[in-house]
Amino acid sequence: MRNILVSLVSGTLFGAGLAVSGMTNPLRVRGFLDLFGTWDPTLVFVMGGAVLVMAVIWQVQRRMVAPFFADAFALPTAKDLDWRLILGAALFGIGWGVAGLCPGPGFAALALAPAQAIIFLAGLFGGMVLFRLTMDN
Amino acid sequence: MTPAHLALPGFPGADPVAGLIGGLLIGLGAAIMLLGLGRIAGVSGIAARALGLSTQGMGRLLALAFLAGLPLGAWLAFDLAGAGQGVFPESGVLLGAGLLVGFGTRLGSGCTSGHGVCGMSRLSARSIVATLTFIAAGVATVAVMNMMGNAA
DSSP states (O other), X not given: OHHHHHHHHHHHXXXXXXXXXXXXXHHHHHHHHOTTSSOOTHHHHHHHHHHHHHHHHHHHHHTOSXXXXXXXXXXXXXXXOOHHHHHHHHHHHHHHHHHSOOHHHHHHGGGTOXXXXXXXXXXXXXXXXXXXXXXXO | OOOGGGSBTTBTTOOHHHHHHHHHHHHHHHHHIIIXXXXXXXXXXXXXXXXXXXXXXXXXXXXXXXXXXXXXXXXHXXXXXXXXXXXXXXXXXXXXHHHHHHHHHHHTTOOIIIIIIIIHHTTOHHHHHHHHHHHHHHHHHHHHHHHHHHHO
């Protein structure tokens, strides 16, 4: 029960950050990606702020034996720069550019524009199911 | 709205203060996930886990709780800070883009949160390459769409 609350608080702060920074507005995200047009650098500050906090937190994490509320850290260990990483990121980037939404803002937008968010999330889940059926091994 | 004196010179549409405050909140959320539960706050991986489409990752209830927090936080921000609702593309575009985002983030093992925030700050080579790739693909996509829009 406690851990569920920790996860909920983490998601709530994350979602609040997405809304405050304007990342739940596809227009602003596409403005950042419109590098050769009327470029909107707001997303640089969003990612900069988040990376700044997490860069410090990773230094704290290195000095911890275990997380506060779990037995051990469970972190990604993959190191290889393979075609899956590149192709996957490229496909994601195309979808991101088309809609101006990535997964986090897609969920956060449920509170702000539910009709549109549900359609995007239906596509998101469909894509994940498709991956599971075809490429997951 | 950002007061005029806080605007970024040369970029009247940008909102650097709101961006930075939001970014710090996002970092704080990811920090609680890492130091509290020992996990990466990567939304695409957590979404796959919540749907039962991934055998790795946190427990399903934890995944569902994190996902429920996203709109809850956005709603609080909207209510308390007056965050804007946004301008969305039409349904068919949203659905098709969602498919690409869902498939691509699973194949590429992450999205803007997992690779862009958590991985880049850890100096993960995979995450830096993924982030540069999806930004480049997004920039190219918007540029092509603008060209097609202007030609039509």
